[in-house]
Amino acid sequence: MRMIFIGPPGSGKGTQAQLLSQRLGLLHFATGDILRDAVAKDTPEGQRAKPFMTGGQLVPDIIVNDIVNARLRSKNRPVKFIMDGYPRTLAQANSFDAVLKEQGLDLDAVVFLNVGDEEIVRRNGARWTCINPECKATYNTLTRPPLTPGRCDLCQHLLYQREDDDPATIRRRLQYFHEQAAGILDHYARQGRLIEVPGRGDIEAIYASIVKALGK
Template identity: 40%
Template structure:
């Protein structure tokens, strides 16, 4: 099972991907997690990614495509994977299509979580408050100004993916404003 989750930052893609990972035993491939790992390791690509992420912007297609191509060849992806936060642009989607074709793979579904942006800002503020209360570290891009820039970037570059995948017949939409269990149930119906 090879899936893509679409939706703006904070829509719940990561939460739903983790639930499916547990249920189906396939890895969640979060480019955000992979990029943060590269940043933490201090690799050259990590240093470039850090500068971009600290500015509240999205990392370049070149960097992300390279990371994803390598990652989907890993042994734990043999049964499938869930892409969370990738592709972010139509050019990345086209690159992914080529990548998968060259590797003899195909997508099984593209699921978009539809959400209200005003509610997303409130979710982000709550997530930051909960993280701080739990003694955790807050991401450098988890502040209202950076989050609004991420939403603007999403609308400009990522939202067009809906039309791209609708055109392929792969796009399914779910109300991401519902509670976690309801969203999960809707996703399970799509996958059944």
């Protein structure tokens, strides 16, 4: 099984990709981890990616493509994998198609974990953190609310929303995701490989839907 896993930030994509890789015996090919690894090992690709990563910028397509290609052309290349975080752009998708073809590896499926923007904002925007640096307890107003709204149960300090959980930040990230993903989803739909799975329910329910959609 070789698949690409796509989902908006905050959709639970990473959790599902990890479960799939463990249970189906696939390599979890997380490009973020591979990039960090290449930088840590100071490989030629890592040296090229480093300035962008340390500057907090997106690593250009050509560098990410080279890193993925190098991995797929290596002697111990993965043959069963789940791509998580790649391809992220149409240019990356085209490059990935080419290297898979070159290596004689066919792609089985492209899974799109679809969770609506409002649901993602609702889920992530429900997270609150204790402002006390000695405590930092976290709460979720949907699943684990504090006893007194806006106050930490443990130390009575105020709760606040971290910038990552702020609805405006989440919406900006989602908008960027949609801009990038539209072209990729269309690309794989044309190839007849796209499978859309609604990301509703708990972790195991979503996992079961994905496995069913894959026909496994």
